[in-house]
Amino acid sequence: MKTKHTVTPASFRPRKPQDLIGHAGRVAAALVAKAERVKLSGGGPMKLLLYGPPGVGKTSVAEMTALALCGGQALAIEDFNGREITLETVRRWMDGLAYGSLFGGGEARIVNELDRASKESQDLLLTYLDKLRPGRAFLGTSNLQLDLLTERLQTRFQVWKIAAPDTGEIAAWLVRRWKAPKALAHEIALGCGGCVRAALADLESAMDMEAVA
DSSP states (O other), rough: OOOOTOOOOGGGGOSGGGGSSTTHHHHHHHHHHHHHHHHEEEEEEEEEEESSTTSHHHHHHHHHHHHHHHOOGGGEEEEEEEOOOOOOHHHHHHHHGSSSSTTTEEEEEEEGGGGGSSHHHHHHHEEHTTOOOOTTEEEEEESSSSGSOOOOHHTTTTEEOOOOOOHHHHHHHHHHHEEEEEEHHHHHHTTTTOOOOHHHHHHHHHHHHHHHO
């Protein structure tokens, strides 16, 4: 029987690079290490754009990187969706550029689906990113919709593509992490199209059906 404390496939949230599959895990390891170096050295701001198919771990990579830069202070990280990024939002961020961190370390903003921000907001983001201070980070994600981001905005970022894991990587992970039968893991991996989130949802459904039976 599941308890409220049981981590199920649908509720699983990666916490470290080793929790991610394939390319996402390798990118996370590289960016977490980079963020830790930036934090120790007091180096310049991090401006990262992660793009790739849906459900491969882009948001998790961004969160791990931001957390490393902020010294584990989750309260120093703000999360947004691209649709929330209005001119007023960016102006508020710019007003706060003159002030130090409330948390004594780094601060980070993560914007998922940055490509959904309006062109006007993207134009103002250019100024914000140019003025971003050391110890702060801006991390955007995009589901392969870079053509919806202005070319000028793209030039402000270090761009990282996160490729989908292959069938074998997903199947092996389902067996290793969730003790899924090999035949079921292979079937799920074939059907999810490289989307880890979909694979976890399918595994959850299979586990629920088995529990009912």
